[in-house]
Amino acid sequence: MATASLQEMQQDDLVMSVARALSLANETAQAQGTVPADALVTITEENSPGGRLWRIHYGPRDYVPRRGGDLIVVVDDAAQGVQRITRGQ
Numbered sequence: 001m002a003t004a005s006l007q008e009m010q011q012d013d014l015v016m017s018v019a020r021a022l023s024l025a026n027e028t029a030q031a032q033g034t035v036p037a038d039a040l041v042t043i044t045e046e047n048s049p050g051g052r053l054w055r056i057h058y059g060p061r062d063y064v065p066r067r068g069g070d071l072i073v074v075v076d077d078a079a080q081g082v083q084r085i086t087r088g089q
Contacts (some may be wrong), residue, residue: 017077021054025073026057028082034058034071059088061076 009015011068013067026036058071072089075081080088 008035011061017052018054020080021075022056022076024075024080024082025056027056028073028085029058029071032085032087033069039071046074050076053077 004012004015009019010041011052022041029036029039036058038061040061042057042059042079044055044057046055054075054077056073056075058073068088072086074086076083
């Protein structure tokens, strides 16, 4: 299995886009009272007329017996900012 070096990752626009989005979303999550390291994190790309959006979902790790506690942060890649924050019920 091949492993990418940090320099190789920095040359990959997609890798850097996801890394920037995750960093912004983590800051937002912490400000909203969510600890990213304690959450099950999923990242989904959304396409919009303005460009790429990253939908970063922070959910409880024990999601089967639980309801609620989710946090969704949508990051606009082009603007490099948070577009919206949604809390699950």
